[in-house]
Amino acid sequence: MHRRIDTVQIPYNVVQREVEEKLLPLAEELGIGVMVMEPLKKGRYVKELKGVPDLSPLKDLGAETWAQALLAWVAADLRVSTTIPATSRPERITENALAGNLKPMPQELRDYAREETVRLL
Numbered sequence: 001m002h003r004r005i006d007t008v009q010i011p012y013n014v015v016q017r018e019v020e021e022k023l024l025p026l027a028e029e030l031g032i033g034v035m036v037m038e039p040l041k042k043g044r045y046v047k048e049l050k051g052v053p054d055l056s057p058l059k060d061l062g063a064e065t066w067a068q069a070l071l072a073w074v075a076a077d078l079r080v081s082t083t084i085p086a087t088s089r090p091e092r093i094t095e096n097a098l099a100g101n102l103k104p105m106p107q108e109l110r111d112y113a114r115e116e117t118v119r120l121l
Helices: 023-030 056-061 066-075 090-101 107-120
Strands: 007-011 033-037 082-084
Touching: 007 023, 023 033, 056 066, 056 107, 066 082, 066 090, 066 107
Parallel strands: 007 033, 033 082
Antiparallel strands: none
């Protein structure tokens, strides 16, 4: 079946989750790909935290940075096809790409990453 729209691009991250209610289920139902923008909220959830996030619960997944943890959080939602984190620093490209090699993030660690981010905002 040919569709006019194959993919939608949406903002989605550990704090901005409104799309979980209707849009993500609808995209899944219709077989439409989902491209996530602003998974780090333009770096805010990495650079503008009031403290250093505790990565220790996420170490077994292979997360070495909070950005990787947050990208893995988005990628753990199986309705997401791809994520496009923006960066102005070339060295961050490799760091962000390595998030794709992390082990899948189970729901309890997704909850942890969300709560840790909110706690430090």
